[in-house]
Amino acid sequence: MNHRIAIIAVSAALLCHYGxxxxxxxxxxxxxxxxxxxxxxxxxxxNTTGHVRVSIAAPLxxxxxxxxxxxxxxxxxxxxxxxxxxxxxxDEGFHYYQLIIDGAAIPDPASRYFYGAGRLGSGIxxxxxxxxxxxxxxxxxxxxxxxxxxxxxxxTWRRCFVYTPAAYYTSNTSRFPVLYLQHGSFExxxxxxxxxxxxxxxxxxxxxxxxxxxxxxMDNGYAFKPTDSTSTAPARQGxxxxxxxxxxxxxxxxxxxxxxxxxKENRAIAGLSMGAxxxxxIAMNHTDKFAYYGGFSGTSNYPDSNAxxxxxxxxxxxxxxxxxxxxxxxxxxxxxxxxxxxxxxxxGAFRAMLDKQxxxxxxxxxxxxxxxxxxxxRSLHQFAPLLFR
Amino acid sequence: MNHRIAIIAVSAALLCHYGxxxxxxxxxxxxxxxxxxxxxxxxxxxNTTGHVRVSIAAPLxxxxxxxxxxxxxxxxxxxxxxxxxxxxxxDEGFHYYQLIIDGAAIPDPASRYFYGAGRLGSGIxxxxxxxxxxxxxxxxxxxxxxxxxxxxxxxTWRRCFVYTPAAYYTSNTSRFPVLYLQHGSFExxxxxxxxxxxxxxxxxxxxxxxxxxxxxxMDNGYAFKPTDSTSTAPARQGxxxxxxxxxxxxxxxxxxxxxxxxxKENRAIAGLSMGAxxxxxIAMNHTDKFAYYGGFSGTSNYPDSNAxxxxxxxxxxxxxxxxxxxxxxxxxxxxxxxxxxxxxxxxGAFRAMLDKQxxxxxxxxxxxxxxxxxxxxRSLHQFAPLLFR
Numbered sequence: 001m002n003h004r005i006a007i008i009a010v011s012a013a014l015l016c017h018y019g020x021x022x023x024x025x026x027x028x029x030x031x032x033x034x035x036x037x038x039x040x041x042x043x044x045x046x047n048t049t050g051h052v053r054v055s056i057a058a059p060l061x062x063x064x065x066x067x068x069x070x071x072x073x074x075x076x077x078x079x080x081x082x083x084x085x086x087x088x089x090x091d092e093g094f095h096y097y098q099l100i101i102d103g104a105a106i107p108d109p110a111s112r113y114f115y116g117a118g119r120l121g122s123g124i125x126x127x128x129x130x131x132x133x134x135x136x137x138x139x140x141x142x143x144x145x146x147x148x149x150x151x152x153x154x155x156t157w158r159r160c161f162v163y164t165p166a167a168y169y170t171s172n173t174s175r176f177p178v179l180y181l182q183h184g185s186f187e188x189x190x191x192x193x194x195x196x197x198x199x200x201x202x203x204x205x206x207x208x209x210x211x212x213x214x215x216x217x218m219d220n221g222y223a224f225k226p227t228d229s230t231s232t233a234p235a236r237q238g239x240x241x242x243x244x245x246x247x248x249x250x251x252x253x254x255x256x257x258x259x260x261x262x263x264k265e266n267r268a269i270a271g272l273s274m275g276a277x278x279x280x281x282i283a284m285n286h287t288d289k290f291a292y293y294g295g296f297s298g299t300s301n302y303p304d305s306n307a308x309x310x311x312x313x314x315x316x317x318x319x320x321x322x323x324x325x326x327x328x329x330x331x332x333x334x335x336x337x338x339x340x341x342x343x344x345x346x347x348g349a350f351r352a353m354l355d356k357q358x359x360x361x362x363x364x365x366x367x368x369x370x371x372x373x374x375x376x377x378r379s380l381h382q383f384a385p386l387l388f389r
Numbered sequence: 390m391n392h393r394i395a396i397i398a399v400s401a402a403l404l405c406h407y408g409x410x411x412x413x414x415x416x417x418x419x420x421x422x423x424x425x426x427x428x429x430x431x432x433x434x435x436n437t438t439g440h441v442r443v444s445i446a447a448p449l450x451x452x453x454x455x456x457x458x459x460x461x462x463x464x465x466x467x468x469x470x471x472x473x474x475x476x477x478x479x480d481e482g483f484h485y486y487q488l489i490i491d492g493a494a495i496p497d498p499a500s501r502y503f504y505g506a507g508r509l510g511s512g513i514x515x516x517x518x519x520x521x522x523x524x525x526x527x528x529x530x531x532x533x534x535x536x537x538x539x540x541x542x543x544x545t546w547r548r549c550f551v552y553t554p555a556a557y558y559t560s561n562t563s564r565f566p567v568l569y570l571q572h573g574s575f576e577x578x579x580x581x582x583x584x585x586x587x588x589x590x591x592x593x594x595x596x597x598x599x600x601x602x603x604x605x606x607m608d609n610g611y612a613f614k615p616t617d618s619t620s621t622a623p624a625r626q627g628x629x630x631x632x633x634x635x636x637x638x639x640x641x642x643x644x645x646x647x648x649x650x651x652x653k654e655n656r657a658i659a660g661l662s663m664g665a666x667x668x669x670x671i672a673m674n675h676t677d678k679f680a681y682y683g684g685f686s687g688t689s690n691y692p693d694s695n696a697x698x699x700x701x702x703x704x705x706x707x708x709x710x711x712x713x714x715x716x717x718x719x720x721x722x723x724x725x726x727x728x729x730x731x732x733x734x735x736x737g738a739f740r741a742m743l744d745k746q747x748x749x750x751x752x753x754x755x756x757x758x759x760x761x762x763x764x765x766x767r768s769l770h771q772f773a774p775l776l777f778r
Contacts, residue, residue: 062449172648173561258558
């Protein structure tokens with residue numbers, strides 16, 4: 001992939017936490033293997049209070065730690081050389097984590113692996129009270145397809161995943177609307193259909209007739225000119241050309257390969273964090289192509305929290321509020337109640353601008369979640385039912 | 390998955406090698422990052438002589454080893470706490486491997502992860518002289534789709550992957566033949582489209598007009614009655630009901646979801662190792678459903694190497710050689726020249742029976758490969774062109 005150098009270069013920094021090491025006393029509540037474990041693995045485990053317990057055999061090790069949620073926790077060794085320990089309670093939802101054995105930061109051999117923070121690594125699912133909306137239920141299931149394509153613009157092979165709803169296979173003539181859905185920084189095109197559970201969320205919504213059957217296209221948000229592709233960090237990659245790749249290459253490919261309703265009224269675009277920022281620019285630059293926008297934990301004024309000058313911002317795209325209200329049927333924003341700086345203030349400044357301009361929008365807050373996947377699963381679950389009405 | 394307990398229970402044993410630890414002197418030939426690495430990772434590396442070089446930072450570790458090909462190799466630590474070392478030359482093709490840090494067997498944080506040996510773990514690609522046949526080339530690419538389905542027979546959710554050729558998307562009416570392709574023991578439904586590269590192999594063959602456009606269905610070969618599903622090892626899982634699941638559930642689902650040519654003449658079945666054994670039984674029990682059989686590194690007399698009694702073997706299915714020649718258009722067997730006991734003798738005994746019965750068959754040998762994925766990639770590459778003629 002064209003971003004392989006870039007996303008890895010800073011991953012070490014992203015994964016490096018500075019929380020003070022600590023050991024947490026074993027809690028009495030029942031632990032069970034995490035849903036995100038490899039088949040049959042008994043660890044890592046989670047309990048009802050959100051504690052994470054890991055265990056790994058390392059008989060010759062001097063020090064083993066669990067690294068999760070910005071803190072490192074020392075594990076204790078038993079007489080058999082098995083190290084076990086727990087974290088403090090974690091937010092409900094999905095978290096990336098790693099183990100540290102004598103200074104080596106490694107994936108937990110018992111977890112499944114997820115692409116985030118610029119690497120394939122361990123993740124863990126903490127049960128949430130509303131987890132049924134993204135659970136594997138006894139409903140018709142759509143397919144998730146891996147699509148490989150060559151980009152003339154980046155001169156690299158790229159990949160997108162396409163969710164096709166169960167109804168796509170009940171007729172060879174029916175056509176469907178499309179949601180283009182983007183990941184965040186240091187993530188990739190696998191995120192939404194893996195830790196994002198976008199396919200299960202839509203399977204459930206569609207089965208409950210809460211959302212219209214739709215395709216979801218999940219591409220890779222890192223795209224650069226060939227001349228920029230040899231550099232080693234996003235900042236030095238030059239300007240992103242993802243907008244061009246999506247508009248000139250991906251959308252035409254999807255509309256030719258799949259039975260889509262290829263018009264503005266049947267096309268939505270959304271993204272999380274960096275993807276929210278990217279897709280807002282794309283939606284506003286191509287109001288002839290998209291009628292719906294969703295920004296999950298991000299806006300294009302990021303990281304700025306100051307009042308937005310509508311004459312300057314995105315080339316004045318928000319100056320005429322009435323025009324924006326006509327152009328977009330749904331303008332949707334979501335945020336977790338525990339998101340860190342600068343997200344609340346930056347999204348807040350953006351919403352203040354929308355209000356000042358009289359631009360109608362939906363705003364959703366995910367309770368008790370930070371800048372993580374449960375915030376984005378819930379955002380998709382709230383956003384999808386509003387589409388293509 | 391219904392086999393999650395079973396396949397993991399013995400994985401430790403499978404991964405536990407007893408080769409004598411040794412350090413190999415650094416060779417002069419150029420090393421480059423392996424094709425199987427995570428994006429942007431500089432290690433592990435391979436060179437033209439098949440040596441594997443790994444490197445990991447573990448400043449506080451006492452001992453770090455590379456575990457590959459049945460041997461453990463001690464790594465050496467530099468002043469920065471980075472451990473580096475090399476293996477002896479490995480066979481060309483794909484191999485599973487792991488690192489051992491102070492007794493902890495872990496995935497290499499720099500490799501991609503592959504399901505085999507009963508776990509998601511590290512794998513490495515050693516360049517082969519014929520690697521172009523499974524390379525990502527500038528040709529039309531088919532899609533690989535994840536299909537989730539509920540099995541009434543196992544009473545579990547199951548999954549298969551379906552390769553649809555590029556031609557599937559150029560028309561909404563064209564119909565295609567189907568190859569059912571199975572993995573080996575302690576592997577799963579992800580193997581053929583990941584380390585097997587079945588999609589790329591067919592993309593290339595079809596583009597060169599050496600194989601007909603076809604669907605490939607890759608299911609999970611572990612299927613047991615609900616009453617058996619709580620046990621913890623294949624041996625204690627009771628009889629496999631994969632044959633019933635494939636015939637009664639998977640084939641009807643595929644023929645209803647996809648535009649297939651749903652008849653014997655347009656249906657093939659093949660598998661590797663355990664999958665070769667399973668699919669031979671299925672092909673012979675359902676000669677009304679399959680016209681083509683491929684056995685890659687396995688036959689149903691496994692592990693026996695004695696002369697086969699055609700009156701007893703598979704209920705006498707091979708007694709009437711003329712009938713078998715009528716029933717199956719292609720009976721194909723493949724083996725690597727470096728396969729371990731009992732495969733050469735067991736497959737040899739089976740071929741002797743075929744010859745004695747006058748049963749026409751194709752036999753292929755993969756040069757310089759053992760019971761590993763390059764043998765099976767080459768087998769698919771040889772087998773697919775013979776199908777649906």
